[in-house]
Amino acid sequence: MPADLSAGVRDALTAIVGADHVRSEPIDQLIYSVDSYWLPQMWLDRGRRTPTPGLIVYPGSADEVARVLAVADEARVPVVPWGGGSGTQGGALPIHGGLIVDTKRLDRILEINERSMYVRAQAGINGGQLEWALNDRGLTLPHYPASATCATLGGYLAPRGSGTISTKYGKAEDLVMNLEVALPGGRLVRTPLVPNHASGPDFMRLFLGTEGTFGVITEATMRITRLPETRLLRAMLFKDVATGLEAGRQMMVQRLDPLVIRMYDPRSTGLLVKRVLGYELQGAYMIIGFDGWADIAAAQEQRALAICASLGARDLGREPGERWWDHRYDFYYPPHTLHLPALYGTIETVSTFDRIEEIYHAKKAAIEGTYGHLGVEYIGHFSHWFPWGASLYDRFLLKDAPPAPEDAEALHNQIWDTAVTTSLAHGGMINEHHGVGLKLSRFMRAQYGDAWPLLESIKDAIDPHHIMNPGKVGFERMPS
């Protein structure tokens, strides 16, 4: 057991959660040494070990989470919250050992309120389980990430995730009404009942995007909606990215309220759309969708079709749109998903309409120009849209990573540096929905510039001993 996890700490934790809910067997430690980040998966694949936690605890209530944090704070032990482990940024990795606080026993739905349309649930509930329980009543939490069946509610919120239909319903952060959070000193705090008020600052937002560096989310109240009367999906083919982007922009600024706009660049259309949906097309394949009341959705769709037609798009009809909807998650799972031995990364970003096309071209040129001779490819699609801009979900991929893990890691990190510095240089964010975690931690100062020390001082105030998830989201200080 590492020096920082004395028998006294283990005994204190066992007294809180019970002996069955504290683990440190090598197999448990191995499981929690890898999440969905490519880098630790690659090291493990090549027979190398990555850092493991000293102990894994499974609290059964918010109160137990708070008491666990009090013990860890007193002993200055690093604490890493763990939801489903589906995060791709290494945010849940115990890079400095210490404690993993796995939230999965916090899995209860506490209230479904159909009058005010919200659900209150514990943060460790699985996204799929929550959704199916709502669906049974004709309701839905309109946050549909491709990872819903492996992620938790807390994991949706901690990195500010986006789902397939965020363009209409908002990101996870737009759907949350209030939170209960366990803080490092062992206190439980609850944010006000409603999010839209003028009664002081919105401190709830401090816990969204901090990825477990400020505390452990133990409960969340989320807005829900009725399952729609209709859902209209359709596919369009644009000659290029520029015309597709302009069509999407017009739909958004004219407030047509699309459920989804997803436009694959010509390379993704030729590669992914062909592989997953079986269509052989040249150009930029775009899905548009509208939902809600049948008459309103139909009218919105008509206006969208007029915009697409005015920009020369070919209307491919409903079937390819509906087929995409039915297979929308297949893109991210075997046999279609990227996997080892390939070297890959999702280098997504977001920016305003006046910048996003330039960012796409700049990143494509930078990745292909710098690494194309090694066989590295660049693909992208535009997946989450706002009234002011859009996100670019782009990826680099190389069929076979260099065999030596050190070389593979070096190339991986180099390509990431190129991708993120190019996004930043052209007005993009380092990330739109996967979060920062360990992977992008080194870019936080560049992202925030003069504002970064302010964020550090907020962290110091909330977590004065730096026990919460050290080494993530730019907060590098170790427990002391």
Ligand SMILES: Cc1cc2nc3c(=O)[nH]c(=O)nc-3n(C[C@H](O)[C@H](O)[C@H](O)COP(=O)(O)OP(=O)(O)OC[C@H]3O[C@@H](n4cnc5c(N)ncnc54)[C@H](O)[C@@H]3O)c2cc1C
């Ligand atoms: C196949 C696949 C598809 C994906 N698709 C999407 C997608 O469509 N949209 C999207 O946004 N993301 C997607 N992701 C990324 C990932 O699934 C999401 O970020 C997800 O919401 C993470 O949830 P989790 O419970 O697995 O969190 P984890 O991976 O366990 O943790 C992620 C981070 O949140 C922190 N954390 C977890 N729970 C808590 C808590 N209760 N309190 C405080 N901090 C906490 C962790 O410490 C860590 O820093 C995908 C990932 C995969 C593997």
